[in-house]
Amino acid sequence: MNSIENLQWRYAVKKFDEHKFLSEEQINILKEAFNLTATSYGLQPVKMVVVKNKDLQQQLVAHSWNQHQVVQASHLLVLCIPKELTSEHVESYFKLVKDIRNTPDEILNPFKKFLANDIENKSQEVLFHWMKNQAYIALGNLMTVAANEKIDSCPMEGFVPEKYDEVLGLDKYNLQSILVLPVGFRAEDDYMKDLKKVRRKTEEVVIELS
Ligand SMILES: Cc1cc2nc3c(=O)[nH]c(=O)nc-3n(C[C@H](O)[C@H](O)[C@H](O)COP(=O)(O)O)c2cc1C
Numbered sequence: 001m002n003s004i005e006n007l008q009w010r011y012a013v014k015k016f017d018e019h020k021f022l023s024e025e026q027i028n029i030l031k032e033a034f035n036l037t038a039t040s041y042g043l044q045p046v047k048m049v050v051v052k053n054k055d056l057q058q059q060l061v062a063h064s065w066n067q068h069q070v071v072q073a074s075h076l077l078v079l080c081i082p083k084e085l086t087s088e089h090v091e092s093y094f095k096l097v098k099d100i101r102n103t104p105d106e107i108l109n110p111f112k113k114f115l116a117n118d119i120e121n122k123s124q125e126v127l128f129h130w131m132k133n134q135a136y137i138a139l140g141n142l143m144t145v146a147a148n149e150k151i152d153s154c155p156m157e158g159f160v161p162e163k164y165d166e167v168l169g170l171d172k173y174n175l176q177s178i179l180v181l182p183v184g185f186r187a188e189d190d191y192m193k194d195l196k197k198v199r200r201k202t203e204e205v206v207i208e209l210s
């Protein structure tokens with residue numbers, strides 16, 4: 001199927017088949033797709049927690065506006081960002097560039113200094129919004145790749161991040177949850193499954209200037 005057919009096939013699943021699970025290969029594709037997501041300056045501030053534990057998933061239902069997709073899904077992907085971002089993150093990124101590309105310090109250092117300064121001078125609140133934006137890019141990328149792989153998903157903002165952080169023990173990773181994406185397979189009786197997509201006309205949302 002082509003990209004547009006795959007995007008037509010995708011919808012925000014309201015009920016997953018609790019008996020179907022992603023294979024190791026499928027989950028690996030999603031992990032790689034996440035890691036290949038573009039990020040501002042390439043700094044990759046977003047982390048993905050992969051939950052495959054029905055006990056934990058069940059506990060999270062109460063903190064997800066009672067949305068049962070989080071427990072029905074094969075896996076629950078939780079996109080997170082650091083509670084605090086420091087210039088160490090920039091340091092480790094540039095070390096990676098050097099290791100992988102063998103780029104000389106004279107070329108890397110000015111840019112490294114600029115970014116480290118930039119991060120040190122920004123408030124954690126500004127950095128929070130910047131990192132949060134990156135998480136949304138990862139979400140979009142994951143949903144599209146999942147659709148191409150015939151994996152179902154449901155993007156979710158409807159949850160209580162502080163409670164997720166508590167249940168998943170994210171504090172010890174210096175992380176806070178931002179977005180949730182249950183992944184798996186649609187249930188045969190999901191009431192949304194056969195509903196027509198609701199979208200404005202393409203001409204209404206795309207402005208062409210020539
Ligand atoms: C950022 C974001 C957050 C969303 N949060 C929820 C949610 O908490 N629960 C839910 O059932 N759907 C959620 N949705 C799904 C949207 O309602 C859905 O994508 C939209 O109605 C379009 O329908 P479609 O994705 O099925 O084509 C969310 C979508 C996005 C992009």
